[in-house]
Amino acid sequence: MAFNLVGVKTIYGEDKNLKEKDVKTIVKWVQSQPHLPNIGDFEVILFLRKCHYRLFHTQTVIDTFFTSKILWPEVFLAMNSPQLQGIFDTMIMMTLPKRTPEGYTIFFMKALSENMINYQ
Structure with a gap:
């Protein structure tokens, strides 16, 4: 599921609220969760921004999003x-x-x- 529209390094340079350490922390946490798919830095940045750079909130949103996709696939399939x-x-x-x-x-x-x- 990894995709990059712009380089991640470019995003770090443009977003003063974004910390590479926070992104790496979330990526490492996602990798430690057996029920979550691996996601890249870019996807983590999207979640962090939406969660106003709060780490615990970002983890909760990522977990809820991917768990919801498993529990209710018909909702996500209906998007198409x-x-x-x-x-x-x-x-x-x-x-x-x-x-x-x-x-x-x-x-x-x-x-x-x-x-x-x-x-x-």
């Missing part, structure tokens, strides 16, 4: 279904960069068409 792809083709979906004062993530969705026939 024609019905779900139809939804993706007719809507813009994204999370906003800032959280609410209570710490909630805001999820924004917008229909691309006013024609309701597109949403059947």
Whole structure:
């Protein structure tokens, strides 16, 4: 599952919050977990960023993500279904960069068409 869109060294140079030591710690932890697949530095960086560079939280999210894929494969397989792809083709979906004062993530969705026939 390892992939690199840009060099990892480039990311370290651009992200002052990212520490190579933290990435190596998470990679080593993942390798020690028999139920988790091996993932590379780039994937760990994605998880660390999403978890605001908190190591324990990142470990929990990685474990939950891959365990969920094993326990509920139909949910993850459905991501490629024609019905779900139809939804993706007719809507813009994204999370906003800032959280609410209570710490909630805001999820924004917008229909691309006013024609309701597109949403059947």
